Each structure stands twice: as C-alpha cells, then as structure tokens.
Amino acid sequence: MDLMQAHYGTVMKAFCDSRVVPFFGAGVNLCDRPSSGHWQDNGYLPSGTELSEHLAANFNYQPSDSTPDRCPKCQEEVHIVGVRERRDLTRVSQYVSLDSGLGPLYEELHNVFVPDGGAKKYPTTSLHRFFAGLRAALRERNYPRQSHDPSRSHMVIITTNYDDVLETAFNDIGQPYHVVSYMAEATKNRDEDQPLRWKQGQCLHWPPDGGPPQVVDKPNVYQGLNADNHPVIVKIHGAVDRNNPDHDSFVITEDHYIDYLTRSDISNLLPAPLPAALRRSNFLFLGYGLRDMNLRVILHLIRRERVLSYKSWAIQ
Template identity: 30%
Template sequence: MASKLGVVGLNTSFLQLDNGNYNKRLGLSSRQFHAACLREGDKWVEKHHANLLMTHHPSIWLDSSSKDHLENLIHTSNYFVVHLCGHEHETRYTGVEQGSGWIRRTMQAPSLFGLETCFTDQGNQEVQRSHGYVASKIEFNNGEKEGNMIHWPRYRPGSPNRAFRLEADNVNNDLSGGIYTSPATFKLRKPFAPPPKNSSSCPDESHYDDVVKAIKEGALVAILGSEVNLYGRGGQDDDEVIDWELHSKFPPTSRELALHLIQKFGLPHKSKKFRCPLCSVNDEHELPPKECWFRDEFLDENAYIYCPRMESDTKVKSKHMIVGRSPLHSSSQYANLTSDGSNKLLEELEKIFHVDKSNESKDFEYQTNPVLDFFAHLPKSLKAKGFTLPYPLIITTNYDTALEVAFKRANQEYDLVFYMNSVKGKDQFLHRKPNGEIAPITDPNDLSLGISFEERPVILKLYGTTDHMNENEGLVITEDNFIEYLVERNIDRLLHVSLKDKINIERNHLLFLGFGLSDWNHRIILHRLWPNQQLKNCWSIQRVVSTPDQLDQKFWNSLGIEPLQISLKTYVDELTKQIDSL
C-alpha cells in the first residue's frame, strides 16, 4: 500500500484588510478546517498515514478565540505532524508535549527573498529582515506505527551588502551535527505497509508523451482485456464496482462469466483454491470468515480460499466480485462436458450475451464505458487535429459486442475481424465490412479484401464474437477450444497480412489495458503473436488494487514490461486531455 500524506492549507490572512498592525487580531475557525476537508476534518485526517497543517501566520498572530480553535479543534489529537507557517521572517521550531505522548510541533520559516528591512509591530523601528528557508523530510518506518521528521533550516547571515549565501541556521535552532534538527518521532494515524518490491508504478508525464506520440503516428495497437468491462458501471463513481447479473446492460468480465457458469452448471470446488480478483492477497486461510457469502454458497470443508481482505473504504457492492477466481476455460469446459451433447452451454451463452433471438434481446445493445468510448471517438479526434492516417488497431479478448456498440454510437466506420471456432474443422478468421457483409479470410495475403488501415480502424477479436455463434460455429472458450486454437492452429498463418504488419513491434507499440497474464491462455496467445520477443516500448495498464498480483507482475516483467497501476478511466481521460491539447 502506498504512503498517504495529507496536506491542509488554511487562510489566516483574510481579515488583514490594510497595512495596520494585526498582531493578535487575525481569525481562524475550525469551520474552515472542516470545509477544506469535505466537511469532515476528523475523518479526513484518518485516511492518511500523516498530515501537515499550513498557514501563513503563526498562532501568536491569532485572536484568543481563533488561537483556541487552532490548538484545541484543529492542531490537536495528533491530527497533524507539524504546523508549517511563516510571516515573521524568523526560523523558530517548537514542540510542546500535550499528553499521551503527542507533541504539538510548529516550524516557522523565513522567506527566501523579499525586502531587506521592515518595521517592528509597533511601527516605530526599522529592523533588518532574515531570509532563508527550511527543508524537511518525513519517513514512514517499514511496518511500524511511527515515523520520523527532520528539518534543515537555512538562513542568510551577515549584512545585506554581503553576497547572497545560505548557511545552516545554528543561531535560531539546535541542530544535530550542525546541519539538521534531531529526528522527531511521531505516531502515524494508521500503520504503514510499504509496497512490495517490483510493485506497479503510476504512469508519468513521459509515459503519456510516448503513448500520444505513438497515437499521432498511427503506431499504437491497443489490446483490451476482460477487466475493461468493470468500468462505467457505477455512473460517475469510477471506484464503484457493481454486480454483473444475467440481464445487466454491461457485459461481464471473464471471472464473472466463469462464476455464473459455476452457479448454473454446479462445477465442484472440492480441494480447489480461489483467490480474490480485487485484492489478490497471498495469505492462505483454511476457510473464509463465517459471514462470507462465498463460504455458504460454494465451499465445503475441504475447500480453501485466499482471504478477500478488502480495504475499509473500497466500494464493493458485489458478492460476485469479492469471491472466486476460477478460470473461464475450466468452468466452461465442465459446463460443456455436463451438457450431454445438448448445447446447453451455447444456450446459456446466448442468454448471457443477449443473442437468444427472443423479443427481449432482439434490439439489445450494451451500454459502453469510458475506455471503449475513447477508442471509438479517437479517429475523429485525431482527424480534427490533422492526424488522419494510418487508423488504429484495437485487439480484444472479450466476446461481447460493447466495443462495436461504442463505434456505432460514435458513428465511426470500422472493419471487424474475428476468429470462428468451427466443429467442422474449418477454423478461420472472418472479415465483416462496414456494410455488414461477412467473408472468410481464406487467403491471408489477399490485399483485395479491403482490410486497410489507410481507410478505417480495425477491431480484431481473437476469441470470437457472440453475435456469430451457433451449434456449428462458436467461441474459443473451453479448454478444448483453447488447446485446438493455440496449440494445433498456427495463428500467425491465419491472420491477414495487414494485421501481421500492424502488430510488428519493430515499428509499432502495444498498449495493454486491463489485460492479465495469470491465465495460461493469455500467455500462449502473446507467445504465438510475438514469439520469443521482449515487448520493449510497450505498456501494460492495470487497475489499482490494494495488493497487486505478484505472479502477474512477474509474467509482465519477463516480457520486458513494468505494469503501471491507475484507474483505466483516469488513464483514458488523461490521454483525451493530451490529444485535445495537440
């Protein structure tokens, strides 16, 4: 878990309306503190490991009532590690013990530049002003409930006529070793657990620059995984995870689909191990807590689960999302084997993806989400900025049609290329043109098929699409399907030449969004498309979880990629801003 440092800045100058002497006349109220902290200052400070309080004036410039508010309602109860202030142009570091081991600390610093002289508070004497600064460092001790704070006060000694030179301020401070204050220990608001080694980092400015450059040059290939479907479910609240259910307007993730098939076909769990997809905690427990829905619904006395310890502020409304990590290919394989050749799996998939041709599903369209909308609107956004060719390629391992719906609503033409798993052994990719005409790609080198990134973007669905499945042709979803597809078929020879050229990482860049490598089928598909290659200058963006999946990260690292953690909505929002500013 990353460290969280809260900073609150309060205005002590709003009552100073002229150049008069306002010593002990300024105001400050706890209402300002609570207003700055979403109206709940006491709860806001609890969300951080430590907090800093900043004002322009020290407490001695406040009137008695305001000073009382500061010391008893704001800078109190270990809310803040230190109160940082200035105004008096002198360095002053104080600490007053308040009981229970808590010390109210104040660091007053001078300004680095300004007038050389000023008048005293009485206004009758001109004095020389002090100049300097204070640098500070706060450390959170590994696995502890305490932290340390050190200050480096600096000032300009001598007369104003001397050269501007800063030295350690031993005049106004007791400095350890002559250069910094003695380390001050303080209690953390909550214990600090540093992120594990090799943990995911966040995208920085250079990352966005590189991705936008690839987008402008038409050199970006986006690869969308199952977790893209988690976004857009909670309306404006991007952190909110809402249940997927059979008749939801949004498509399921692969794990939600797997759990649904488990419920429907009764996949046994004896001696199985499950891991929470949200927190991926590695601690193994014999059984989950008694209140866990998963325990009562699925597990018997021989089953095990990785305990789903969620952070208290995680907004999870879904019993489905808290439990289960059974691979989709395993659960669908079991469902297929127990169907006794009656196509029950196909019938259930048609219901799940609203293609059962009933009146309820006839005009059904999925709701889209910010990630899908970004790619659907990207071609026109680039065209408006003068960047037109070549168009992008979007690869997805999802079965649903939400991406196609996003392009339709954006009024953006596209070519769809999808794999069709055939029971007759004629597995191949098919091409659907914007006019709806579908033709098999029998000759991957045929340039007359009309698949061209000079004309429009292309969507490539590696595992098939739900609006083209029947009793003879279907999705790559069961273990048998994947073995035939990834082991017995040569995908490289089935892909059209224009697509193979587009995914050449010597010239283009790959951007993985919500795509995990914990499932073996995803690792094999990457190996088939980019055999024995390090995916340098490629990026993997993963949603934020409290404990990243270390196995997944090691798989990414083996490919030469350091996964970056950020909300996918926040990520595409930032890309949109960058493109809008071109």
C-alpha cells in the same frame, strides 16, 4: 519534465504515429461500473470471474475435492479450492462442454451477451467511446503525419472479449469499421453435400457496409481490408453475433486454448495487412490480469512472431 510526463509523451507519440494497438481484456467492461450490485441486476456485462460463476451455477459445476477452511470474518466453513475453481472460466467452461456439450455452452453464452433475445444492449463505457472516436480525433489534428505505410493504414483494436459493446460505441458515432473474428469451430452449410463454410481456425470478416461475412481463406493475399482505411476490430478469441447465432465463436474451454496454441500464428491467422501491423506496433493491454489465460496466449503468439522489439504497456 518528470519521468511520468516523459512516459506519457512516449505513449502519445506512439498513438500519433499509429503505432499503438490496444488489447481489450474483460476488465475494460468494469470501467464506469459501480462497485456494488450484481451485474445482471444493474444491466452490466459480467467480468471473467462473474461469467465463470454464472456458468458454474447454471450447469451445477462440481469442483474437485478441497480441504475446508474458515472465513476469517464470519468463521463460516468454506472450501477455498472449490471457490477458486468456480472462478476459473477456462476450467468451468471445459466442465460444461464435457458434461453438457458445446451446444448448451454456446447457447448460454449467447444469452448472456445478447440479453432478452437481442431486445437489450449493454451500455458502452467511456473507454469504449474514447477508442471509437480516437481515429477521427487524431485526423482532426492532422495525425498520423506519415501515413504511407500500408501496415498502418488502419487503426487496429484487438479484443479477447466476446461481447459487441465496442461495435455499439462505433455505431453510436457513425464510424464505419471492419470486424475480423476467429472461428473456434467448423460450420457446415445446411445442405450436407456442400463443403464447409469455414474451417476450424479460420477467420470471418464483416465489412463496414453491413454485407454478409466473408471467409478469410487465404490470409496472406486477402484483399477485403484494402478498399478503405476504416478501423478494424479483431476478435482473436471469437465473439457473439447477435444477428446469427450460427456465427457465434468462443475460445473459452481448455481444449479451445490447446487447439488455438497448436494451430495459430499471426501470419497464417489474420488477413493482410494486420500481421505486419502487429509485428511493428506498441501494444497497450487494458483489463488483463497477470493470471489470465487470454494474456498468456497472446504473449506466446507475440514472442513467436516479432523480430524487432517494440515496448508494450499494461493497465489492469
């Protein structure tokens, strides 16, 4: 057996033992997508770079001063720093929030991820469909064979993407699932005399039965995930809610990431039994670049929480 086959065997055993937690980055949405053509023209989700350029164009982003250079192919004058800044989603989003406000930023993001007012949905990819059907496929083969550990009773998928394509993949095969999403902003009830529906930094939990979301106010003793062993989609940087824009949440600006790092640790953020599962799992990072702010934040949180080491893998 060569080294690569041995490595695949290690990864597959971790999957069969329910020890793998996949992390979905923006790059997963490029799976099955043609290399040519504009994302909007072809009906595909944007990459992180494309989303940044879209926001920069729509909100007239003005990059900092940069020294002009010339394209080696066409000799056209270009501003290299300006181009790089327009592709920096965190920086561009911070500009939009300061120049126009979070409201317009959230509205534009909702329109991107829920096109045509919800009349259209983005297509699923083979990767989304694979993970949506993975739990059932493993059970057909009698895996996992040791399932008494409550921290591994659910298949957990972590995503830093804001779209709902993964949910679509689960819905298409009739697989029930939970959604837990981080709320980057506090929201008030319509009656201003009532307390906050949720505080900044809390999570909302959407149950598999389609009922209204529940606030995870005490993560360590939360019981909402204990009624079944359906898969759990965890949106640690928030997400769009196509049915109710008031539930939209996006950790996307520089201020959001600073706040996220100062307030968030896994034990006080996610409902039980998810923190225990994350502390005792192998991670599979999919679609992240080494410069991604998302990945850097995740690795920071992992280092703060783990006691024992578990190998992780990455596919960019």
